[in-house]
Amino acid sequence: MKPIYLDYASTTPVDPRVVEKMQDCLTFEGDFGNAGSRSHSFGWKAEELVEEARLNVANLVSCDPREIIFTSGATESDNLAIKGAAYFYKNKGKHIVTSKIEHKAVLDTCRQLEKEGFEVTYLDVDEHGSISPEIVKGALRDDTTLVSLMHINNEIGVINDIEKISEITRDKGILFHVDAAQSAGKIPINLEDSCIDLMSFSAHKIYGPKGIGALYIRRKPRVRLQALFHGGGQERGIRAGTLPTHQIVGLGEAFKVAKQEIDSDFKKINSFKTKLYDGLKDMEEIYVNGDLENGYPGIFNLSFNYVEGESLIMALKNIAVSSGSACTSASLEPSYVLRALGRPDELAHSSIRFSFGRFTKEEDVDFTVDLVKTSVQQLREISPLWEMYLDGVDLSKIEWAS
Amino acid sequence: MAYSNKVVDKFEKTLKDPEAASVGRWKPGDADFDKVGTGIVGAPACGDVMKLQIKCDEVDGVKKIVDAKFKTYGCGSAIASSGQLIDMLKGKTIEEAKEICNQEIVDILELPPIKIHCSVLAEEAIKKAINDFESNDDIRKHNQ
Numbered sequence: 001m002k003p004i005y006l007d008y009a010s011t012t013p014v015d016p017r018v019v020e021k022m023q024d025c026l027t028f029e030g031d032f033g034n035a036g037s038r039s040h041s042f043g044w045k046a047e048e049l050v051e052e053a054r055l056n057v058a059n060l061v062s063c064d065p066r067e068i069i070f071t072s073g074a075t076e077s078d079n080l081a082i083k084g085a086a087y088f089y090k091n092k093g094k095h096i097v098t099s100k101i102e103h104k105a106v107l108d109t110c111r112q113l114e115k116e117g118f119e120v121t122y123l124d125v126d127e128h129g130s131i132s133p134e135i136v137k138g139a140l141r142d143d144t145t146l147v148s149l150m151h152i153n154n155e156i157g158v159i160n161d162i163e164k165i166s167e168i169t170r171d172k173g174i175l176f177h178v179d180a181a182q183s184a185g186k187i188p189i190n191l192e193d194s195c196i197d198l199m200s201f202s203a204h205k206i207y208g209p210k211g212i213g214a215l216y217i218r219r220k221p222r223v224r225l226q227a228l229f230h231g232g233g234q235e236r237g238i239r240a241g242t243l244p245t246h247q248i249v250g251l252g253e254a255f256k257v258a259k260q261e262i263d264s265d266f267k268k269i270n271s272f273k274t275k276l277y278d279g280l281k282d283m284e285e286i287y288v289n290g291d292l293e294n295g296y297p298g299i300f301n302l303s304f305n306y307v308e309g310e311s312l313i314m315a316l317k318n319i320a321v322s323s324g325s326a327c328t329s330a331s332l333e334p335s336y337v338l339r340a341l342g343r344p345d346e347l348a349h350s351s352i353r354f355s356f357g358r359f360t361k362e363e364d365v366d367f368t369v370d371l372v373k374t375s376v377q378q379l380r381e382i383s384p385l386w387e388m389y390l391d392g393v394d395l396s397k398i399e400w401a402s
Numbered sequence: 403m404a405y406s407n408k409v410v411d412k413f414e415k416t417l418k419d420p421e422a423a424s425v426g427r428w429k430p431g432d433a434d435f436d437k438v439g440t441g442i443v444g445a446p447a448c449g450d451v452m453k454l455q456i457k458c459d460e461v462d463g464v465k466k467i468v469d470a471k472f473k474t475y476g477c478g479s480a481i482a483s484s485g486q487l488i489d490m491l492k493g494k495t496i497e498e499a500k501e502i503c504n505q506e507i508v509d510i511l512e513l514p515p516i517k518i519h520c521s522v523l524a525e526e527a528i529k530k531a532i533n534d535f536e537s538n539d540d541i542r543k544h545n546q
Contacts, residue, residue, distance in 0.1 A: 308449055
């Protein structure tokens with residue numbers, strides 16, 4: 001059997017409606033032209049398709065299409081927003097504020113800026129993983145030029161109050177960048193009504209193709225960025241490089257479909273999360289990582305104490321999920337996001353992220369509940385920690401060898 | 403996670419039939435508990451804890467490992483490595499068991515480089531279990 005896919009936060013399959021549109025932009029019979037060719041109809045047609053896609057993106061997040069530029073993905077958008085703003089406004093100040101549970105695309109970019117002489121404050125999160133507007137406010141300094149925070153966290157699904165935070169940053173004249181890779185098309189975003197200055201998007205997290213993303217750059221008040229790529233002056237010189245028509249059309253169509261289906265997708269996904277949690281919540285020693293009530297239901301992270309996550313993934317072999325366990329990472333470090341919640345390391349090792357999406361079926365969730373229960377029980381049967389727990393031993397009082 | 407079929411097989415068999423795979427424990431009060439040596443290695447915070455118990459008896463004048471049991475918390479290869487260690491132990495004399503080296507487990511299970519520490523843990527577990535048995539044995543002899 002084909003495994004059940006519950007890893008939508010990692011990537012999504014491309015929606016067939018999107019594939020259809022993309023196919024029309026590749027071959028000689030299709031619209032293969034270069035949107036930069038101003039001298040013939042091939043170029044004009046490609047430009048028309050690119051502009052239609054730009055409008056689709058703008059419509060989903062309520063902004064002006066002229067505020068959207070295309071990039072190779074959310075990682076590039078994060079790099080361009082953070083480095084681009086940091087460099088452009090460096091004479092105003094060299095302090096940046098972000099959080100400890102950002103995606104690596106933001107954290108590594110900030111680390112790089114630190115090497116270049118910028119100063120970065122990494123905010124702590126509360127026990128659910130959210131960042132309060134007050135904490136952001138308290139970290140702002142006279143030389144702060146940029147705050148960068150994510151909308152929905154990719155590991156635990158916690159949602160930040162970006163509207164409220166944007167009012168604080170605007171009030172202080174500081175730019176606010178939001179990584180919306182996990183939230184665009186999943187929960188409503190209204191840029192017109194907020195004071196957000198920069199926002200990163202990805203196509204492949206919402207049923208579009210990999211290798212394409214977008215960056216929102218506010219026009220009023222105008223936000224300036226220093227370009228990172230130089231070349232043919234595309235995207236108003238902010239991001240040079242031939243526009244990949246088929247990729248952009250795919251992104252646009254994915255955003256258009258997302259706008260149509262955002263409510264029905266959410267409702268369905270929310271019912272799956274409820275079903276999964278109802279099926280598992282009576283198990284002993286399980287912990288929700290994130291915000292059970294207010295988190296995004298498509299990313300649901302649970303720790304099964306006394307069972308190591310990678311072994312649980314191996315036992316759940318017909319289900320595709322991911323874990324914050326060290327053993328699934330190349331670095332052999334458990335998830336920094338889960339550690340930032342202040343829980344003991346062993347709960348990070350024991351975590352599984354269930355991520356539902358548009359193509360998840362109810363029977364997939366039923367199957368998952370049954371298999372998780374059986375597998376956790378089997379693994380606890382062979383776990384010395386479970387044995388100690390049943391014997392009433394306090395594991396935190398033991399002096400472990402290594 | 404590119405595991406060999408051997409790791410996957412060992413892991414799955416252990417889960418399906420733990421008793422046949424020597425999962426279990428001897429606890430104080432059990433008959434012959436004085437013949438048991440226990441080694442616990444690893445730490446929950448590191449994601450691996452291996453508990454190995456060996457039961458030793460004198461056969462034809464030499465001390466042999468007549469039975470062994472384990473429980474492991476850890477990734478798939480840690481569980482497979484413990485099972486592999488058990489297979490290697492049974493019937494060996496204590497002196498032979500002291501010679502067990504982690505590389506044998508790496509070779510048999512074809513462990514990827516990033517998982518070699520699982521086999522190291524298994525080697526530490528047997529060393530610790532033997533150590534425990536021998537120190538208990540000394541006390542026993544002393545008391546006799």
